[in-house]
Amino acid sequence: MAVPIVEAFWKPEEAIEDVKKERNLSTPIIFLIIAGILTAISLALLSYSMSGTISSTETRVAQFLSKPWMAAISGFLLVFIGGLLGGLYYMLVMRALKTESDYFAGVAALAHTAMPASLGLLIFSILTMIPKAGVIIGAIIGLIFFALSAGTLYNATREFFETDMVTALVGVSAFGLAVGVIIALSAISGIPYLPKPSTS
Secondary structure: OOOOHHHHHHOHHHHHHHHHHHOOOHHHHHHHHHHHHHHHHHHHHHHHHHHHHOOOOOOHHHHHHOOHHHHHHHHHHHHHHHHHHHHHHHHHHHHHOOOOOOHHHHHHHHHHHHHHHHHHHHHHHHHOOOOOHHHHHHHHHHHHHHHHHHHHHHHHHHHHOOOOHHHHHHHHHHHHHHHHHHHHHHHHHOOOOOOOOOOO
């Protein structure tokens, strides 16, 4: 069976139906690889366009990602490894809600979500190379794909875990909250410590 790559970008509901029938883990993994490559290209372009604005006073993470090749590697690993590990966590979240959950369902849901989001990020990063209007146009187009991605996560959760709308919404909310907390904690840990007041 052919991998529904084009459908996963623009018509994710059709791709979800095809992958659900096949139920082969290799297809979601292919999606994660594709999404990872697109994210890597996007972050490399963004890093290149912003490299001149990073000063020596920025955090180590910002300086680290100011190198296009490093941003590309980080982007790919974030999507690919994050999708594989996140799929396991998502499976546990949905299992706690007493759904028909397995590892395939977790990875497949996240992989389908990553596809339109990665394409939106790529379009945004390319358009930001155009002065002034490029950023605005890119943001508008990117938001369309990110909205599609958010809807895909909900639909994929409902289909792959074979659950009702309410349970899917609770699962998506719980997973999103957990990811948000992790991101917030990571951001806080990256803030440099304030200098101690002088006692003299």
